[in-house]
Amino acid sequence: MKREALLGAAEAVLLEHGTQALTLNAVAERAGVSKGGLLYHFPTKEALVTALVSRVIAEFDELVARYDEGSFTRAFVEATFAIIADPGGERSERRWAAITAAAATPELAAPLREAMDRWHRREEHEDADPLTAMVVRLAAEGLWEVVAHGSGRFSPEQYTALRKRLLDLLG
Structure with missing residues (x-):
């Protein structure tokens, strides 16, 4: 297998x-x-959880790289919506499962914390307004949380509108 x-x-x-x-x-x-x-x-169970976390990080990094055309934050938003707006929801559930499994053990959650720090504390000059870019990334991250807890399965039209608004904020 x-x-x-x-x-x-x-x-x-x-x-x-x-x-x-x-x-x-x-x-x-x-x-x-x-x-x-x-x-x-x-x-070990720890090796299994480590692999779950690594897969989620790699998957998101690959999507960001695919969408990156000079603006990390735009790519971040596009990658986020590629996952959370997917009708099947498999990749969104994958992220929730990995985070949940790692949450109880600081050592297992460390790679995820490092990736989150890398994603949200980006200091490169690729976004016109770094503060707005940070707000947009944090809003997208908040959307992950809402969707992960089951209280926010939105319609395709709502996802499209949210995605567009976040991208519009970037100018």
Whole structure:
């Protein structure tokens, strides 16, 4: 079984049953593999959570790079909406699952904190107004939170309007 499928099984356990249910046995069962098969790829629960967090960070960094045409904040907004406005919601749920799994252990959450610091404390001169750029990134981050907690599944039209407004703020 491939690592990605095992990570998907871990996310499913987290989404359906919460962090207390995330055990290697539960993930192996969900993935339909032996515990030994899981341990080959992830020898500990911490290794599994680390991989969940790394995947979320890499996925977002790849999207930002894809959208970056000279403005990091524009790329950040585009990448955010590419994930949260996706009708399936899989990538948005993936982010929630990884953050939730890592939240209880500072060492596991450290890579996510470092990525967030890198994303939100960007000091490059690519945005015309750095303060507005920061406000836009923080607003996009807040939208992640609303969507993650289930209280904000918006219509496609609302996502489009929100995306446009945030980009318009950048000038």
